[in-house]
Amino acid sequence: MPPNAPSSHLSLNRVGLQRNDRWLFRNLTWRVPRGKVVAVVGSSGAGKSSLLSCLAGHLLPDEGDLSYECRERQRHLPRDYQKRIGMVFQHFALSLNSTIIDNVLCGRLARHPWWKTFLGFPRAEREEAWRLLHDLGLESYAHRRAGEVSGGEQQRTALLRALFQEPDILLADEPVSQLDGYLAGRVLGLLRQQADERGCTVICVLHDPTLVERFADYSLSLNPQDPEGWRVRTVRPVPHE
């Protein structure tokens, strides 16, 4: 891990969540190591998106507690940690009337006071966003409205917005659901790179088992039939474990 990597990690202690009077998962206990890629898997309705919402602080768990620990060894609740959590939403949550590049730049809003972004973003950040767009083959769409591009392009834009935030934790809800095999590989490669080079912990919902095997360090599977039947599996061996 690089020396200046963010040292945050996530602790789940007997976490349980219920929706519509049904437990999605219970007694979920796990310390997620820093800088690793975790794939959340499970059939539809298993609670994968709800788990991500819980980790992002958008939903409160019904039992147990979860917290993030940053390099000062301070523990934070997800709600107090949101600036350092990047989120790729299942339905992207893009501003459809704004351009692709502006949507990506929105990832940096929290770094500036409002009066600095009121008339736009600094030139250096616009160039940085342009480079990211280029990396994912979106540079020719940079000045088009997000509502005018395809679902796959919107999905990549949503991912780039989260990456542009340079988060310590990246939560991605099915980040490659609308991409073909080649682009899915590129996107997940980018997430892998974030984990390896920046020490960013990536937790993403994935459906394709081959992608899980190729890119994840761990898989966390949820069982819709048994809330306590969750299982953590090491996909690729971690040297220090």
Place this chain on the structure above:
Amino acid sequence: MSEPTPKTPRHGAPQPPPLRELPWQARINASTLSLVGFIILALASLGVLGGSGRSLDTWGNLTRFIGRFFPPDLSVVDDALAAIGETVQIATMATLFSIVLSLPLAAAGARTLAPRGLVLVVRLMMNAIRTIPSLVWALIAVAIVGANPLAGVIALTFYSMGYLGKFFSDAFESVDLTTERALRASGASRIQSFQYGLWPNVRPLVWSYALWMLEYNIRSAAIIGFVGAGGIGLQLHTYQEYYQWDRFATVLLMILLLVSLLDFVGERVRRQITRKPLGD
């Protein structure tokens, strides 16, 4: 050709249950209730069609009155054009001021953005403003600043605020807040998430309503001159007072041209602005 035979269920396939129709009470909804209410109201309003009850030469009155309009006196075209220019200026300034004043008012009146108590107060205020007709606003403004175009600007500013405030509030409430919330969650301030998450989605609606209001104000500005608030209405009023119906007809004709032009251009521009992106 043989007659088509009804399809018989395949051997062993379960018979579907008989069709169950909804009882008539279940079919009553707001639409049918309001339609019935409207019909009752129309029947109760038949009395107003009785007129004065005297036998008047209605057709003769109409042809005599319309006949005085022709031929229109085109010598007043230059004066009418200048007055139309002033009318457009009054409407433009009033629309500008009303947009600026309505935006914060609308945000405070949007249920999705402001606390309930504030929404109630602001909506009541906007309702009250809308209740007062533009002519009454013009009378008030003329009483305050005298009979001049400024009175027209003041009158139409207040009148438009009631409408724009409501339209903008509805626009704020109608847009999806997901993006705004996502940006808030990533640490953006309230102003930033409004500017980058909400405003881009609401901007086409706001601008479309603003253009509609400009059109409407130009029409209204042509009327409020009747009470001295400047513009072409003042000229119309003068010709009416002196029974110069041929000149009156010229001014009317020019108002008609202006309004048709506004309809033609305004609708196209607004349609272009509110064109939905594909992803919506």
